[in-house]
Amino acid sequence: MIMNTQFKKGVLELCVLVILDKKDCYGYEMVDEISQSISISEGTIYPLLKRLKKEGLLSSYLKESSDGPPRKYYRLTDSGKEKKEKLVGEWETFSKGVNNLLNSKNEELKEANDE
Amino acid sequence: MIMNTQFKKGVLELCVLVILDKKDCYGYEMVDEISQSISISEGTIYPLLKRLKKEGLLSSYLKESSDGPPRKYYRLTDSGKEKKEKLVGEWETFSKGVNNLLNSKNEELKEANDE
DNA sequence: TATAGTACCTTGCATTATAGAATACCTTGT
DNA sequence: ACAAGGTATTCTATAATGCAAGGTACTATA
Numbered sequence A, B: 001m002i003m004n005t006q007f008k009k010g011v012l013e014l015c016v017l018v019i020l021d022k023k024d025c026y027g028y029e030m031v032d033e034i035s036q037s038i039s040i041s042e043g044t045i046y047p048l049l050k051r052l053k054k055e056g057l058l059s060s061y062l063k064e065s066s067d068g069p070p071r072k073y074y075r076l077t078d079s080g081k082e083k084k085e086k087l088v089g090e091w092e093t094f095s096k097g098v099n100n101l102l103n104s105k106n107e108e109l110k111e112a113n114d115e
Numbered sequence C: 001t002a003t004a005g006t007a008c009c010t011t012g013c014a015t016t017a018t019a020g021a022a023t024a025c026c027t028t029g030t
Numbered sequence D: 001a002c003a004a005g006g007t008a009t010t011c012t013a014t015a016a017t018g019c020a021a022g023g024t025a026c027t028a029t030a
Helices: A009-021 A027-035 A042-054 A078-105 A105-112 B011-022 B025-036 B042-054 B079-102 B103-112
Strands: A057-063 A072-074 B056-061 B071-076
Touching: A009 A027, A009 A072, A009 A078, A009 B079, A027 A042, A027 A072, A042 A072, A042 A105, A072 A078, A072 B071, A078 B011, A078 B079, B011 B025, B011 B042, B011 B071, B011 B079, B025 B042, B025 B071, B042 B056, B042 B071, B071 B079
Parallel strands: none
Antiparallel strands: A057 A072, B056 B071
8 A cells, every 4th residue: 555654644643542542452463453544564663652652651561472472562551541532633623624725725716816 | 723743744735736726826825825724834835835846846936016025926837736636635545544543443343352 | 213014035953654674483394 | 403484573774844943125104
């Protein structure tokens, strides 16, 4: 899936928080989850998870796996849940604003061109 | 209007192209136009316009003004129009993907939690 | 003269996604 | 035992991009 890199900035953080709000996940698993909707690579998710943990939005714990090295599961903290709510709201406002520009520009500009 | 900076990455280019597809504009004017939907500052728009012109998506011409210095109007080139169409499509795919993650996650995860 | 509004431009900074490479574990085939 | 490949984590270096902060210059008003 080819996708505009720039669009993703900041949104991936939102996606990670939303997914972790539903269930605990490890990084490799999250790449799969998110990839169903947005293209993403491992080199992106691990630094992101590390950053979010450092900011106190996530906690983590290790769990052994039957087929590979142990998995590091991440869980939302309370502050992570707050942040998630905040980001979801911001995303809705933002995407509405963009769609506003994309669609409703036609009418407004008729007058502007009537000079 | 306070707004997540990261969400804007790449989207502002789309907004500029969409607006210029409707009518020619100068930078200062575009800040007003876009600000109705998304917060943006001058320090953002001028470098952006310069870059888009350099990439051949925009052409520009000067026009005198009665109340201030001459205005530099920008106009979409053919290649700019192509780029605009492409970006609009990418935005729609992308925002659908994000909303997908935000909303339809509930059902899919019931099974996942049934272990 | 001074102030404010319009309009443009540049520099430097912070943020973030990504590719690429390294490490380590397990399973399967030879 | 060995190699190959999939799973899983991590780090480094790089490229984009938005923005604040500053500057220039023109016009109108007080």
